[in-house]
Amino acid sequence: MRATLMYKSGDVRVVEVPEPELREATDAIIRVTHACVCGSDLHPYHDLGDTPEGRRMGHEAIGVIEQIGTDVSTLAIGDTVIVPFAWSDGTCAFCQDGVTTSCVHGGFFDGASSATQAEKLLVPQADGTAVKIPAGTDESFMPSLLTLSDVYLTGYHATIRGEVGPGKTVTVIGDGAVGLSAVLASKQLGAETIILMGRHTARTDLGREFGATHVVAERGEEGVAKVREITGGEGSHVVLEAVGHMPAYEQAYGIIRPGGTISRVGVPQYEDAPVGFGSLFGKNVTLTGGPATVRAYLEAAIPQVLDGTIDPGRVFDRELPLDDIAEAYRLMDDREALKVLIRP
Amino acid sequence: MRATLMYKSGDVRVVEVPEPELREATDAIIRVTHACVCGSDLHPYHDLGDTPEGRRMGHEAIGVIEQIGTDVSTLAIGDTVIVPFAWSDGTCAFCQDGVTTSCVHGGFFDGASSATQAEKLLVPQADGTAVKIPAGTDESFMPSLLTLSDVYLTGYHATIRGEVGPGKTVTVIGDGAVGLSAVLASKQLGAETIILMGRHTARTDLGREFGATHVVAERGEEGVAKVREITGGEGSHVVLEAVGHMPAYEQAYGIIRPGGTISRVGVPQYEDAPVGFGSLFGKNVTLTGGPATVRAYLEAAIPQVLDGTIDPGRVFDRELPLDDIAEAYRLMDDREALKVLIRP
Numbered sequence: 001m002r003a004t005l006m007y008k009s010g011d012v013r014v015v016e017v018p019e020p021e022l023r024e025a026t027d028a029i030i031r032v033t034h035a036c037v038c039g040s041d042l043h044p045y046h047d048l049g050d051t052p053e054g055r056r057m058g059h060e061a062i063g064v065i066e067q068i069g070t071d072v073s074t075l076a077i078g079d080t081v082i083v084p085f086a087w088s089d090g091t092c093a094f095c096q097d098g099v100t101t102s103c104v105h106g107g108f109f110d111g112a113s114s115a116t117q118a119e120k121l122l123v124p125q126a127d128g129t130a131v132k133i134p135a136g137t138d139e140s141f142m143p144s145l146l147t148l149s150d151v152y153l154t155g156y157h158a159t160i161r162g163e164v165g166p167g168k169t170v171t172v173i174g175d176g177a178v179g180l181s182a183v184l185a186s187k188q189l190g191a192e193t194i195i196l197m198g199r200h201t202a203r204t205d206l207g208r209e210f211g212a213t214h215v216v217a218e219r220g221e222e223g224v225a226k227v228r229e230i231t232g233g234e235g236s237h238v239v240l241e242a243v244g245h246m247p248a249y250e251q252a253y254g255i256i257r258p259g260g261t262i263s264r265v266g267v268p269q270y271e272d273a274p275v276g277f278g279s280l281f282g283k284n285v286t287l288t289g290g291p292a293t294v295r296a297y298l299e300a301a302i303p304q305v306l307d308g309t310i311d312p313g314r315v316f317d318r319e320l321p322l323d324d325i326a327e328a329y330r331l332m333d334d335r336e337a338l339k340v341l342i343r344p
Numbered sequence: 345m346r347a348t349l350m351y352k353s354g355d356v357r358v359v360e361v362p363e364p365e366l367r368e369a370t371d372a373i374i375r376v377t378h379a380c381v382c383g384s385d386l387h388p389y390h391d392l393g394d395t396p397e398g399r400r401m402g403h404e405a406i407g408v409i410e411q412i413g414t415d416v417s418t419l420a421i422g423d424t425v426i427v428p429f430a431w432s433d434g435t436c437a438f439c440q441d442g443v444t445t446s447c448v449h450g451g452f453f454d455g456a457s458s459a460t461q462a463e464k465l466l467v468p469q470a471d472g473t474a475v476k477i478p479a480g481t482d483e484s485f486m487p488s489l490l491t492l493s494d495v496y497l498t499g500y501h502a503t504i505r506g507e508v509g510p511g512k513t514v515t516v517i518g519d520g521a522v523g524l525s526a527v528l529a530s531k532q533l534g535a536e537t538i539i540l541m542g543r544h545t546a547r548t549d550l551g552r553e554f555g556a557t558h559v560v561a562e563r564g565e566e567g568v569a570k571v572r573e574i575t576g577g578e579g580s581h582v583v584l585e586a587v588g589h590m591p592a593y594e595q596a597y598g599i600i601r602p603g604g605t606i607s608r609v610g611v612p613q614y615e616d617a618p619v620g621f622g623s624l625f626g627k628n629v630t631l632t633g634g635p636a637t638v639r640a641y642l643e644a645a646i647p648q649v650l651d652g653t654i655d656p657g658r659v660f661d662r663e664l665p666l667d668d669i670a671e672a673y674r675l676m677d678d679r680e681a682l683k684v685l686i687r688p
Contacts, residue, residue, distance in 0.1 A: 093578055094602050099628055102602030161630070234437055258438050258446030264625065271620035275631065276612040284443055284505070284634030290625045 002344070003118035004325050005054030009047055012057070012326040020114055020122035025071035026089075028126030030063030030081065034146045035116045035342045036316070037328045038085075039176045040267050043244075045329055058117030058342075059085035059109035060149040062133070062142060066120070074127045080137070081130035082302075083116065083123055084294040085109055085150045090128030100295040103128070108291075117325055119344045131298045137306065143313030143341055144305045147181065148298055151339070152312035154265050155181025156301070157292035158240040159189055162263030166190035171227055171255055172212070174242035175203040177315040177339040178265060180210055182240040184312055187211025191238075195230055197223055197251070203338055206314060220247065224254035235260060241289070242266045246273065253279045264289035316341045346688070347462030348669050349398030350388055356401065356670040364458055364466035369415035370433075372470030374407030374425060378490045379460045379686045380660070381672045382429075383520045384611050387588075389673055402461030402686075403429035403453035404493040406477070406486060416470045424481070425474035426646075427460065427467055428638040429453055429494045434472030444639040447472070452635075461669055463688045475642045481650065487657030487685055488649045491525065492642055495683065496656035498609050499525025500645070501636035502584040503533050506607030510534035515571055515599055516556070518586035519547040521659040521683040522609060524554055526584040528656055531555025535582075539574060541567055541595070547682055550658060564591065568598035579604060585633070586610045590617065597623045608633035660685045 003017045020029050035058050048055065061083045065075055075081065088095050088103035095103050105125055109115050114122035123130055133145060147153075155178050164170050170191040172182045175198025186194050187210060196212035197219075198204045204215045216226045227236060235257030241248050244266030252262045253274065262285060274280070280287055304310045318337040320328050322344040331337035347361045364373050379402050392399065405427045409419055419425065432439050432447035439447050449469055453459050458466035467474055477489060491497075499522050508514050514535040516526045519542025530538050531554060540556035541563075542548045548559040560570045571580060579601030585592050588610030596606045597618065606629060618624070624631055648654045662681040664672050665688075672684035 097603050099603035102627055161628070259441050259443035268620040268625050271618050271622060272616045273619045274615050275617045275619060276615035278615060280631070281608065281612050281634045283446055284632075284637065286505070286630060286632040287619065287624070288628075288630040288632075290628030293628065 001119040002322060003115070004057040004322070006044055006048055006051065006057050007054050008050050010045060012045070012329050014323055014325060015054070020120055022067055022069050024124065025069040026125050026127065027069045028065055028072055028075060028123045028130060029067040030061070030083065030121050030123060031066050032061050032063040032116055032119060032121050032344045034062040034142050035344060036060050036146060037325070037332055037340050037342065038150060039178060040110070041329070042333055043267065043269065045333060055111065056113060056115035058115045060146060061116035061121055062146050062149070063121060068126060072126045075130060075132065080133045082133060082145055082149050082298060083121065083130050084298060086291065086295070087124045087129040088295050089125045095128065098293055098296040100293045101291040117322065117342060129295065131302070133302065141305055143316045144311055145302065146341065147312040147315060148294070148301050148305065150292070150294060151177045151315060152181040152184070153294040153297045153301060154178050154292035155242065156185040156297055157294070158182045158242065158263045158265040158289060159185040161288040162238040162240055162261045164189045164191050164238050167192050168237040169193040169195070169231055170238045170240060171195040171197060171236040172240045172242060173197045173248045173251055174266060175200055175207060176242060179242035180207050180315055181312055182242055183207045183212050184210040184310060186240070188310065195227055195236065200335060220251065223251055227255040231257070238263065240265070244269050246270050249273050253285060256283065256285050258283040261286040261288060265292060315339045319343065345463040346666060347459070348401040350392055350395065350401050351398050352394050353390055353392050356389070356673045358667055358669060359398070364464055366411055366413050368468065369413040370469050370471065371413045372409055372416055372419060372467045372474060373411040374405070374427065374465050374467060375410050376405050376407040376460055376463060376465050376688045378406040378486050379688060380404050380490060381669070381676055381684050381686065382494060383522060384454070385673065386677055387611065387613065389677060399455065400457060400459035402459040404490060405460035405465055406490050406493070407465060410464070412470060418471045419474060419476065424477045426477060426489055426493050426642060427465065427474050428642065430635065430639070431468045431473040432639050433469045439472065442637055442640040444637045445635040461666070461686060463666070473639065475646070477646065485649055487660045488655055489646065490685065491656040491659060492638070492645050492649065494636070494638060495521045495659060496525040496528070497638040497641045497645060498522050498636035499586065500529040500641055501638070502526045502586065502607045502609040502633060503529040505632040506582040506584055506605045508533045508535050508582050511536050512581040513537040513539070513575055514582045514584060515539040515541060515580040516584045516586060517541045517592045517595055518610060519544055519551060520586060523586035524551050524659055525656055526586055527551050527556050528554040528654060530584070532654065539571055539580065544679060564595065567595055571599040575601070582607065584609070588613050590614050593617050597629060600627065600629050602627040605630040605632060609636060659683045663687065
């Protein structure tokens with residue numbers, strides 16, 4: 001079958017690989033009908049060293065079940081399912097807490113031997129991982145449903161961990177698809193003021209449609225000053241950080257209100273960061289976030305898409321066949337596209 | 345009057361200084377009846393450079409009002425009051441949020457020109473800062489009431505920010521007076537399992553009386569392994585970090601359960617720390633805490649002391665006159681005393 005491999009920074013190719021085979025009785029194999037390129041795929045696209053064997057890419061998918069292991073009981077061949085970016089058994093203590101990304105039998109498709117930018121996908125812990133879409137769901141819903149495998153629910157995770165709610169001022173750092181999703185989720189949760197920090201007008205315009213009340217194009221100290229001005233000098237109750245680079249982190253603690261919460265969902269491209277008296281501690285600031293526990297939110301989100309409450313699929317502004325996925329990476333890297341949907 | 349000054353690491357003296365005078369109409373001056381030495385006073389005791397003019401010491405006090413400015417309306421001369429370690433106006437947006445340590449007219453006695461290890465104390469923003477003790481309160485309650493100026497309510501702050509509650513496993517790092525206070529507060533809030541990490545038996549014995557269900561004397565990796573064993577390999581829902589040094593921080597993220605909360609009240613003796621995928625982010629760990637918003641909790645805590653619900657004053661195991669305060673520092677630094685009460 002055809003699958004996407006990255007061999008080094010900027011070198012993405014579609015190549016023939018062996019079809020996946022069931023390994024565990026809890027596995028399933030799906031034929032991928034919808035996949036996409038994630039903002040986080042651009043991190044290795046920028047800095048992956050020479051990888052002669054290639055790195056399998058992609059961690060977002062909708063597909064149709066083709067095979068199931070003997071222990072899979074909730075799914076049947078022919079079901080259309082959403083597969084989140086991490087697999088999880090749904091039964092361990094951490095899954096029961098809702099922290100599905102820390103499942104004791106879990107893992108991440110990103111960097112794994114099976115990945116979604118391909119014709120077929122091995123889904124470990126299929127009962128716990130994959131969620132059925134109602135039979136007969138119209139194709140027009142698929143882009144929004146696909147965002148439930150990662151991007152929309154990652155934005156939503158930021159808002160949940162950040163305790164966004166009515167009356168709160170929320171600032172979203174980053175106008176990528178996750179940042180825009182965080183704006184949409186903040187609006188859903190009743191945030192009063194939603195400040196979107198981003199400089200790409202096409203993106204921030206969609207952010208306004210999703211619910212942003214203010215857009216701040218400035219960065220660094222100027223951006224911090226602007227947000228402080230909008231908030232009457234008091235800072236933002238919640239900051240949702242959807243970038244992952246240190247300047248975004250620094251911006252976050254510059255604009256946070258004393259006692260407020262910085263919620264990160266941009267995968268940190270750093271390990272150490274300021275947390276002492278001068279950054280977080282002195283202002284009683286809470287730092288939270290992590291890999292989105294998408295699976296814990298998925299069942300509740302599907303009906304919201306199907307009844308039209310949310311339309312997060314609007315983040316897709318391009319669509320390409322699998323064979324052209326290298327172009328999808330390029331479009332996103334050059335910011336010519338916000339997010340590209342792939343049809344294997 | 346006599347006041348305590350520190351001139352460099354290890355050099356604490358009681359010297360004559362001018363009496364404080366009212367500067368603002370919102371000030372009050374109290375005659376200090378009870379003060380004490382704080383674990384955080386030991387930080388400059390270890391590392392203060394040469395300070396020829398001396399640094400005024402002390403930030404915990406009970407005293408009797410001697411003078412009030414013309415705008416002070418809720419206090420009268422002769423009132424006995426508790427003064428928290430930070431002053432605050434009680435009216436600004438942050439005070440209304442309960443984040444009194446970020447008051448726009450606030451400040452910290454620690455390092456200020458007025459400090460509590462002295463015969464008299466200037467209290468800025470007296471209406472917002474000082475809280476009356478009922479007239480006629482028995483002297484036997486004073487040690488416990490004095491802990492409400494900092495140490496007990498700092499432990500309590502850790503539990504509130506850490507969302508300690510019924511069914512939770514809580515680990516307290518540090519067997520100093522704040523750590524033991526955090527144990528007592530966790531017990532009050534219904535924590536099911538309370539693990540105290542500390543190696544000083546006299547202290548951990550008091551910790552057991554305050555509610556610790558387990559004591560772990562090991563540190564570093566061994567300590568982490570021990571807590572993981574006690575928690576069935578899952579880690580602790582909440583970690584209350586009452587030390588402030590990097591090894592305690594590292595211990596905290598080693599023992600935290602995925603999705604759990606590390607709440608810091610030990611003043612960080614570092615600015616940068618691990619927060620990336622390998623420490624906090626990957627496990628969806630929340631980092632919270634800061635200078636305790638003691639003032640926000642004070643009114644509710646006084647009746648708990650007076651009706652015997654809590655007896656946090658048990659952390660005082662020595663009492664000395666002001667003139668012997670250098671000995672109090674030495675006793676605490678050498679761990680011969682847990683916390684020393686001072687009578688100016």
